[in-house]
Amino acid sequence: MSISTAASPASSVPDDAAPAQLHKRHVAMISIGGVIGASLFVGSSTAIATAGPGVFLSYLLAGLIILCVTRMLGEMTVADPDAGSFVAHIRRGIGPRTAFVGGWTYWVMWATILGIEAIAAASFLAPFLPLPFLAIECAIIAVMTGINLFSVRGYGEFEYWFSMTKIMTIVIFIATGGCALLGFTGYRPDIPSNLLGHGGLFPHGGFALMASIPAIMLSMAGAEITTIAAMESSHPAESVGQATRSVVLKILVFYLVSIGLILCLTPWAAVSPGRSPFLTTLQRIDIPFASLLMTGVMLVATLSALNSGLYVTSRILCELADSGDAPRLFLSRSANGTPRRAILAGSIIAILVAIAGMLSPDLVFAFLVSATGTFVLFDYVLIAVAQIRLRRQAIADGTRPALPMWGFPWISYVTLALLVGALLTMLVATTHTRLEIILGSLTVGFLILVEKGTLAMRGTR
Structure with a gap:
């Protein structure tokens, strides 16, 4: 994320430093890479197994929600390009206390x-490295940390090519x-049977479609990274505006077309949760070396997520520090503009989480x-909520949003209702999603208590 809600993006960089900035092509690819992750290549199997062929409608609705959220971010960023990340917009629209909780949950x-x-x-x-598993994990984190420490442009360049590979x-x-669908590969798919012959379009009922939407939305999450990366580009408003207008629509098409092809070429009942439906489909078409190729692609997708994750956590922590919501030591930046302490903090947490996954996979790791x-x-x-309130404020001030919601302000309210509906669906969908809601609510409650304690400490100084 950007540097500050109260300062320009270069405010935390030494005066004699000229931090390398991201190019518009970096921002565009970062916005795509943040949404197209390993969850598409593997996690989509769970959604297909949950909802059957009707999952296409779930992907369509989830994609439209993400599209609207991105449009909201674009409107707020174009209106105030120097404000900072989406956390800064939450601070402007709702208040600093909510921004504290929103920033730390993120x-x-x-x-x-x-x-x-x-x-x-x-x-x-x-399987290819004769090293202890923990050593491989630490080596991967070390390499990705080094990329992020090198420079802002270094992160952008790596993420550009990671995203290009996924695209x-x-x-x-x-x-x-x-x-294959047209019969040019020798494979003759029985499309009517694949779509209707295994329980119909909605084999588990209409509720299964709604139940799969939260997981799909989580797999698409990452649209907000655009506002974070744009703050370190030379023209943040232009970068966000361009990404908002075109990139998310392309992502929506990628998701819908690829999922639609999988459903037409492969019986949904043949898709196993946890196994890539892309790989299953390619093997049915009899593509050589499909398993090895998809393994390489999924490795790139995970490395891309690591690369983006280190970037995002460091910028968020830096911005929280600039707002007084995190220790000031995370605010400092090196001569090349990278917040090294904030990057290292994310790397340390990553190693601890990885160790927890090895030592206590069913307790500590599962809880996290x-x-x-x-x-x-x-x-x-x-x-x-922030976008709706800022829009009202802009109208009250006699100004017009620079990037309106396609001329239909009510779309914001519909999007908010659907987001709340997705959370409520998780509460009743499955035992696992219900546990996520309960534990997530407890964690949010804990952060609220921390914020109140921090506020009380400030008041005594």
């Missing part, structure tokens, strides 16, 4: 994701699947995963 979520992605990346590399994979998959599973939806609710 940091905790991404810090946990760092450890999860390190475990996933190590699992892909372990090309999806494009190639769509081209291959399209050829469950407690942070709803945080991105919680932050999206705050973003929607």
